Amino acid sequence: MEYDVLIVGGGPAGLAAAIRAKQVAQDRGSDISVCVIEKGAEIGSHILSGNVFEPRALNELLPDWRERGAPLDTAVTDDRFYLLTKNSAVEVPPMLLPPTIDNHGNHVISLGNLCKWMGSQAEDMGVEVFAGFSAAEGVFNDGGALVGVQTADVGIDKAGKPKDTFQPGMILKGKQTILAEGCRGSLSEALMARYALREGRSPQQYGLGVKEVWELAEDKAKPGLVVHTVGWPLDAFTYGGSFMYHMKPNLLLLGLVVGLDYRNPYLSPYQELQRFKHHPAIRPLLEGGRCISYGARCLNEGGVQALPKLTFPGGVLTGCGAGFLNVPKIKGSHTAIKSGMLAGETVAKAIIDRGEAMDEGAELAEYQTNMEGSWVWQELQQVRNAKPAFKWGGLYGGLAYSGFTLNVTGGREPWTFTWNKKDCDTTDPKDRHTPIEYPKPDGKISFDLLENLVRSGTNHEHDQPAHLKVKPPLADVPVNVSWKQYAGPESRFCPAKVYEFLPDESSSGEMRLQINAQNCVHCKCCSIKTPQEYINWTVPEGGGGPAYSGM
Template identity: 50%
Template sequence: MTPEDLNATYGPRESMEYDIVVVGAGPAGLATAIHLRQLAASKGSEVSVCVLEKGSEPGAHILSGAIMDTRALDELLPDWKEHGAPLRQPVTRDEFLFLSESGARATPAAFLPECFNNHGNYVISLGEFTRWLAGQAEELGVEIFPGFAADEVLYSDAGAVIGVATGDMGLDKNREPGPQFQRGMELHAKYTVFAEGSRGHLGRRLIERFQLDRDCDPQSFGLGIKELWEVDPAKHEPGLVVHTAGWPLDSDTYGGSFVYHADDNKVVVGFVVGLDYTNPWLSPFQEFQRFKTHPSIRKHLEGGKRISYGARTITAGGLMSLPKTVFPGGVLVGCEAGYLNASRIKGSHAAIKTGMQAAQAAFDALAAGRSHDELTAYPAAFEASWLHDELKQSKNFKQWFKKGRTIATLMTGIEQWLLPKLGIRNPPWTLRHAKADHECLDPADKRERIDYPKPDGVLTFDRLSSVFLSSTHHDESQPAHLTLKDPAVPVSINLAEYAGPEARYCPAGVYEFVGEPGAEKLQINFANCVHCKTCDIKDPTQNIVWVAPLGGDGPNYAKM
């Protein structure tokens, strides 16, 4: 049924009015909401703030390493320790290893670039931290609605964003109303803050509609895959942080890994692959499984038990890929815009800081009686901040890797070790790139096929058993949230030219080609989806479009 038919049959959607609506209860969205309420309290005024979260609870869809730099948290909630923030394990030691197939070469501590120095930071579960942050927001009077997925951006007749609408409930697989059908809700706001994380589905539409990326380089992404292990106490070194580069990826493929020793005999191990990789035979999931067999990594995990799994993309383009972040009636904050510092593999501090900056700009606009205009004070505040200085220093990090690992390693050392010692924080040269990640795949017949070993079920695993550990659930009677613009493209182009890369780049086994040779078709197992957004980014024809499933569906990460 069309929207007009739905209105005629069921009536128009009900609406609610707020000063500010925030889409996404991650660190960026919650920091925005918290700071708005703090500012209102300090001025004796009132600002109504609503946060929509598509996960079953705040933190359910949050996935990160994670090492937290507390600089922005110190600004947002200076007394976070007294309020019980779950930052329990300080970093005690850093290692950086260059891996060959059987060996490892450690970088001497004296030559470790600043971006890999984690002294003063904490090994955390970002999901656990997000749940705590949501509690802080609610204590300040923020209304949080978990299990409600924002499905549509609402616009005024003049074209300004005036809020969002949640998706209709009770649609069948053909998107027709079923017996439990219920219309979505419209949430109207004077300003709407989009904090969906990497490749937010509404953020993508806003960037296209307002051409927010016309003056920047194409955004570049990485796919991060993570497992949580409980290990032998004799092998546990609380606070140890290990990063690696090199094997199993070839020298022209951007990527790296992390092994973090958290508290309570827990170790997180993860692998990041740049989605600008060129070999269509590559499988990021399988590369991660191979990585764990390296002697320098295996020693951390052997005798332990894998207890959770997840995957999520990160925005890794840096300062030169940052789009315009304001438009009439709304802003992009955190990883929605791409503030993550790829050289540090850290984005939480940037998410919190940009959320605070957006909150200040919105609060000042409301106090002046404005609404639905561009909050230009927000990007101005960012450009004057310590975060902008930090991202300037790392502006070339990902671009150097497009020239190969050897050059990238040398130039990272120069830009983030040597130049700072000379008092130079902003490299005097700037690298640019023109290709989006989906444009980077070579034809399959131009590249050597990669044959991966079978999993052993002890250290290495298959995708379906991994998805089980993500506690992912989708109501299979709903419409598929992974949609195709043209159903013929996966076979006629992707399979024919690139050997069906979607069957390899998805870390959850969502896509598989079935049928006899010459009569194949793409089968989409959307119930497996962990909402990583890789397909929406890497599909070479941009034929796959990720839309919101039912609110509350998807992964349910516990300690991730």
């Protein structure tokens, strides 16, 4: 199947790209074919974010979004920031907070619901949206340029043999392909490596966000209240913090983000969230309520220093797949939408203006120029040194420096912090730390991981090849390196209990790695934090994975 514009990923960036491409064509009295493919069973089912939404980019894309019924129903009415110790919560006065965390004019939303709405807007404009299709690999021409993607085969058993339900993957071709897979997208990562798009950049840094949605007792719900915390339960040299967003009618979006450059191999982000909920300032809010949804997702934290080259022969990178999250602002949806808009606009103009003269697999360098001239780039330049300061100064040094750069210089200092370590290289050997004894869940406020996993709606066809694979050259790393040197941190950082180390019955005293791929919530953490990045995250059959509701 051939299209003018092929978009991989039905998140905010991909859908914004589709809508903007159609708008450009309409404005020029032309018509171009646009296709969006999404690996989730439906648009929004794999979307997870905080989310306090800044509508700046949406105002530019669809100025009449209110009249169109966009699901932005809870305006922010109050903003609070706390420094936690084990037994206390100290509110930071607003005058000491940087302007990046001022949420006046923003909205507490479900990003998944917003994407569903954006998907319907795109379809109304003639965009073909195919949910349940995983882009397994790129399709290239003889010159090495990307000319499309091939979707994953369906109906292959664990042994790699076709079942009665077998259907071969489709080849979808586009004059330009816009990659909008989100953080650590598998096809995006493969293309970045193929075209050396990260060359000369600092390695991307990541965080893992673990989130729950609660129905609160009605007398405890405060729609529009936004709360962030730093400090406990994390130590002073583990980057991270919590969020609690009250949304109409009585929902609480609650989560913890942990920077994946943490050192302690015994740390479990999931267990830290469960422990956080028992803080004396948090537990009373949740008592009498009910947890209704759970999920996890990695996010980019590297900022402008880690952005790859955005163009390559045949396509462009957008959204969190490239890494446009504004960390000090704790937002990335507005920058994702804007990057998608610029991608859709650049690609549509090139296709219309060049017509038949458009070379197959052309590289549109103007997209890089357009991004660097946008307010997205300006935002990221201004905050570029805030997050890296925590890497060297810890919690208190990082807060002090980020206050300086965000409140005083506005990012105009004549230096830029860089780094050369990947997150997988920051984990300390197990001998430097003591195992963490996490409290047992009480089943009311805190939950066993597998019990909570049910709330994510995760499901994969059991009889299919595992989409999580140990890279063949690193076959000895799970046991000989990860287990023996680091006590198997993947058995703790995975928020879905995919990885377990069990006694190897065929070898006395040895351990083996068991991968429970059917549990995977597609957070991508294993491809980032395992020693030497030994996991190759490939796409499962389309439609598999979480089925998030209200995330």
